[in-house]
Amino acid sequence: MADKVTIADVARIAGVSRQTVSNALNSPEVVRPETRQRVLEVVEELGYRVNLAARQMRTGRSGLIAIRIDPAGDGINGSVFDRFLHGLTESAAEAGYRLLLYTAGDDDKEIAAFEDLLGAHEPDAFVLTSTHHKDPRTSWLLDRKLPFVTFGRPWSELPEVPHPWVDVDGSAGTEAATEHLLATGHRRIAFLGWPSGSGVGDDRREGWRRALAGAGLDPTGLSRATSDAIADGEAAARDLISGDPDITALVCASDSLALGALQVARSPNPAWHAEAYRRIAVVGFDDTPVAKAIGLTSVHQPLTEAAARCMQLLSRALERTPPGTILLPPSLVVRQSA
């Protein structure tokens, strides 16, 4: 409380110089073991802790990792980022770093935020999420040789310069989902996703297509694209199902879409005249709390591990080692819906 213990205090009481205390803590190998021992005892006794602001002035290292957090808590899918964030906070702490949050409306504002942060708090690294085609943020950071990792692949056709990234293999997820449906007897399996152009969305569609192709089935006419909202998912699912009476299962690019699809799948459709209730299997993506709550089968992303891997790559990047990339396999959580 009242006591601000500095390195000079420790030095005086241990009977050594400031630098020796610094060395005992940061470069133990250059200090004689018994001296080091004595210093550490005094450090313990006085409760000394390095003042990061002072260290930062000399070394330029702040011990901070910056990550963007979006202003609006965005319903169902926001939880993916949040779970990742929780994991990252812990992994970062283990590596001796702390997370600094910032907000930014779009890519340009985020780059402005980079400049702000670098001038002010000077984070040692950045973690970027939701990467996309031609992401200006990664090139900006690469140009300045700033350490960063993305959670999400660089979705550009030709990755000019490589950078470290961690991602979950979305296509493997939808492929597993589709194979599960095939194994349980479904033959006409549709896909409900987003308009092509988004790396994540296209990737997830590809996994479904691959599984169908592997079973010798034709995907033509079995795919719909819409924006990521429950109501849109419901409409698209209704369209798909009423247009093709043989469809018995739906693989969706998100739990939001799947939730919309479930509205259709779980209730009889009055348009089908005399036709009785037709049960449609539905699989979602992300394994959000909503999926768990309502028994929706969904593709689970190992977010805690992804966060740990991000920190791992970041540690390497901070030592200026060439970038690594990690693609994690998701897992299918089977519940009542499929």
Added chain:
Amino acid sequence: MADKVTIADVARIAGVSRQTVSNALNSPEVVRPETRQRVLEVVEELGYRVNLAARQMRTGRSGLIAIRIDPAGDGINGSVFDRFLHGLTESAAEAGYRLLLYTAGDDDKEIAAFEDLLGAHEPDAFVLTSTHHKDPRTSWLLDRKLPFVTFGRPWSELPEVPHPWVDVDGSAGTEAATEHLLATGHRRIAFLGWPSGSGVGDDRREGWRRALAGAGLDPTGLSRATSDAIADGEAAARDLISGDPDITALVCASDSLALGALQVARSPNPAWHAEAYRRIAVVGFDDTPVAKAIGLTSVHQPLTEAAARCMQLLSRALERTPPGTILLPPSLVVRQSA
């Protein structure tokens, strides 16, 4: 990028001293308007940004606000904290602060984290969540006269020393929920909550009791307490409903419990012999994404506003003004379930 612009650079180019630049930025009133103008132009031109580490060394202020984030993404109810966090990040940014995350297993570890942080990053203030009876964290911070706000009331009987807090009036929420049910014709309305002892839980039960009392109804035997999980909610709801055939509605202390209750409410109970499907109205608490997704009527907490109010009180606390307290009213979001 390569350029580290310091206050000395600005001073040299503007033809003034370092201190005058500092004053132009921090204490404009002591500088002649035209000088100030010139300095600001150079600042703009060079893209000067104050180095917070250096400032912190002199002033002791870091521009950081620390807040704990729990390691595990905890399903449904975690989203309440996450939404609050998103809002707080934005409010903090508007006030010129940034959020620093840390983790801690329990109260004692959190206090250890306080010590770590204060020695290292030196946050200017703390935001505490999930306050409870005899919370050791608040007394620790009060003892050291450190600025902080809690999101959650001090739940102790006698608040020895006051501290700033923001909270949402839970009892008003359950009261509104119960009144809504009364208004729609329900007479026998049960409450599904947590074991007494938790401030939040007791408060929410109290609102329900108050509404019943207001309508001249007896709450005896209409309340159950259990832990906060879907399965527990289902079991307790089944117990309540099968034990009292007149119950037509359930007010729950959380969306998790409500979700469990819905499993019972929405399906016919085989135990009721010939009795037909009995529809039970259910109201949840927190208005989580799950509630929105499945049409659960729920009590909504104004989390973005709560976050903004926290920052407001924090700003005051940082100026050492006497603590303020703010109790926000929640709102009932009526959906299909009630």
Added chain:
DNA sequence: AGGCATGATTTGATCGTTCAAGTTAAGGAA
């Protein structure tokens, strides 16, 4: 014995900012 490499520790300078005290010039009162 002298020279030299090596290990262990100390000393002085520095990072970029703000505080506290000092300087300068201009204006007003006696």
Added chain:
DNA sequence: TTCCTTAACTTGAACGATCAAATCATGCCT
């Protein structure tokens, strides 16, 4: 004219750590 006050700005020191260079032993080789 002289002295004092005030406004506007400048100067030196300090925050607490680390870097780079200097010092001081110690042991080994010739």
